[in-house]
Amino acid sequence: MRETWRAYREMDRNVWIRFIGESINGIAFMMLLPFLALYLKDRVDYIWQVGIVMAVSPLASVVGTMIGGRLADIYGRKPLMVVSMIGNAFVMLGFVWLDDFWSFVFLSLLLGFFNSLFHPAASAMVADVTEEKKRTEAFGLLRMGHNIGAAIGPILGASIVVFSKSIIFMISASTMFIYALLVIIWIRETLPKKERKKTEQGLNDHKEERLPSPFEVILKDKILFVFIITGVVISMSFTQTEGMLPVHFDQTLPHLTDAQNPYTYMLAFNGLLVVLFQFAVARWAGERKIGQVMLYGCILFGLGLLAVGWLPQIFFMAKADYWAILSIFLVIYAIYTLGEMLMSPVQMTFVANIAPEHLRGTYMGAAGLQWILGGVTGPILGGYLLDYQLGNVLFSILGIGCVIAGIIYLSLDRWILEDEENRHNAKIKSEELVSSE
DSSP: OHHHHHHHHHSOHHHHHHHHHHHHHHHHHHHHHHHHHHHHHTTSSOHHHHHHHHHHHHHHHHHHHHHHHHHHHHHOHHHHHHHHHHHHHHHHHHHHHOOSHHHHHHHHHHHHHHHHHHHHHHHHHHHHHSOGGGHHHHHHHHHHHHHHHHHHHHHHHHHHTTTOHHHHHHHHHHHHHHHHHHHHHHOOOOSOHHHHHHHHHTGGGSGGGOOOOHHHHHHHOHHHHHHHHHHHHHHHHHHIIIIIHHHHHHHHOTTSOGGGOHHHHHHHHHHHHHHHHHHHHHHHHHTSOHHHHHHHHHHHHHHHHHHHHHHHHHHHHHTOOHHHHHHHHHHHHHHHHHHHHHHHHHHHHHHHHHSOGGGHHHHHHHHTHHHHHHHHHHHHHHHHHHHTTOHHHHHHHHHHHHHHHHHHHHHHHHHHHHHHHHHHHHHHHHHHHHHHO
């Protein structure tokens, strides 16, 4: 415990400001998330339309991610973070004013664009101020802040949604404005000074100094390319557990009321576990090989997905008691959450470690492509299968895919170690040849 508190104190101020902002923003967003798919389902004609609304958001992220990371490497991290939060706040207000399918599609596009501007810049900022061996802990701390919201938000949302869903959107908009103010007032710019000077002097206009686009980085860095493709199934899984899982429960447990839908309590429990244990898990993971940690996380994550896919039908056929259903699901979600806690911060550390210093924002933006691809394909696949009440098939595909992803992550880590060893050996041989001459 003493080591944990010392590690907390050593975190840079920027990381702590982001922690506070993530906590505030997380509470508001998680008030909305458990009810968003059900809210949309009541306002469109088909469930696949819910999938379309959720899918266009990450589709719009392609534009934001591709330009956001690069702009963060040119103009700095802070301006991109501010623009993103203010834009998201206005989008949330749009959900209050507009109320039809095509309006939801438009708002979802804007939400995806502004969200994608934020994360590459914010992740690069964390890498800027944190030494390599502490990055997993720093990203773990930020996940803990986000999940404070996941622990508190769903319960608050369940209380407020009885009166008005519009209030939840207004609260979300307000917290995003507050987060933007926190960034403006207290966050300091962390773009490496030498890169900032290059920008100011216009050296980036020269061909030899031109920063590559995220697409160029992906095509040139094979490790990053495989990492992104592998991560698509992880992203698809998150989009389904955060968006379509309550619909799956609604279909497979029809004897339960909306207030008894297990998802709200599972999401809150997920957030509570992350708040209590994420930093300790991140410290443990930071002392071990990244590939092994990602493999363990993917296996536990995948097992949780398989369980939530198949258990609801079993409970319904067995006419299980509600409290028994909820208790078992909380145990299953604890396993799922442990996998998530192992996997998520280490993924960010992996990207930060392979990225050159002057391209951290670009690499973070490129890595975000996995969330875009998964965010587009996940809801469409989920909406299609859930229209035929095949949620068990959906979560089986994702669960097995996550286990396979873990094996690939392990191979990537070994690939990096082999490359480093080969370069080291080549350097020694070169030095020996020079000395012999």
